[in-house]
Amino acid sequence: MSGFDIRRFTARGFGGHIGRLGLTFHDSGPDWVALALPYAEDQIGDPATSVIASGPIVTMMDTATSLAVWVRLGRFVPQATLDLRVDYLRPAVPGRTVIGRGECVKLTRSVAFVRGIAHDGDADDPLAQVAGTFMLMDSWS
Amino acid sequence: MSLPPYAQLLGVAVEERDDAPPLIVMPFGDDVLGRPGFLHGGAIAGLLEIAAIAALRHALAGDGGGRIKPIGVTIDFMRGGREKPTQAQGKVTRLGTRVANVDAVAWQDDPARPIARAQMNYLVVRD
Structure with missing residues (x-):
């Protein structure tokens, strides 16, 4: 049982930039968390197609x-993104909520390795795939 | 240069430059906040992508024009973004007939001390 309660952590919603984009908790497992990004016209990146920008993704x-990372670790540790790679497999369909599923693949003393996909209804037809690393700001073992 | 709704959400302003890619400036505010006192990395990434697209449009304007589609981005975060304006500028490293490679860098006080950089690849659809 994880000591980091993702549902409690996200129960009151998000503030700041995450809240501004309307991101909400969607689902989670032992080493993954899924968020939902509802379609919003103020996130459009290409007015000609009404497709949202890549930034919110x-x-x-x-x-x-x-x-x-916190779910797999089982507790909250300050962390900072070191790098993130995003492949844009296809545009998101305008009007659809985008689901982003992030997974922690490996934890070391100071680095967490992650990957994930984003889709807009069918997880077998993703619109983006990502890989990244986070620096853990204090020793956790 | 006209800005899409997402750029307005981030609150960015464009400073056009003669013979250089535009400078994009993003003010600090609650709408781009991550952990308390710091920019969210996603807002920094959004700013970098806007700077990259602006640089690519600038380059394309002098090279026959065309539409662009993002293929992928790799972002390195070097420093936390603090409670002050952030500037970003893109640089087209190669503009081919089908693909463009663009770098972008973001800084706050000193361009020599970047807070993040991005490498982006775009598909170019020539008019």
Whole structure:
């Protein structure tokens, strides 16, 4: 049983940039967290197609993967994103909520390795895949 | 240069430059806040992507024009973004017939002390 209660942690919603984008908790498992990004016209990146910008997808995947680190670790440790790679497999369909599932693949004393996908209804037809690393700010073992 | 709704959400402003890619400035505020006192990495990434697209549009304007589609981005976060304005500028490292490679860097006080950088690849659809 994880000592980091993701549902309690996210129960009151998010503030700051995450809250501004309307991101909410969606689901979680032992080493993963999924967030939901509802479609919003003020996040459009290309007015010609009404497709949302890539920035909100990056924010969602950065947040989902960092929450996955705490879930796998079982407790809260300050962490900072070291790098994040995002492949844009296809545009998100306008009007659809995007789900971002972040997974913690490996923990070392000071680095967490993560990966994830974003989709808009069918997890087998992802719109983005990500890989990244986080620095853990204090020793946890 | 017209800005899409997402750029307005971030609150960015564009400073056009003669013969150089535009400078993009993002003020600090609650809408871009991550952990208390720091920018969210996703907001920094969004700023970098806007700077990269602005640089690519600037380069394309002098090279026959065309539409662009993002293929991928890799972002390195070097320093926390503090409670002050952040500036970003893109640089097109290669503009081909089908693919463009663009770098972007973000800083606060000193361009020599970047808080983040990004490498982006775009598909270019020529008009």
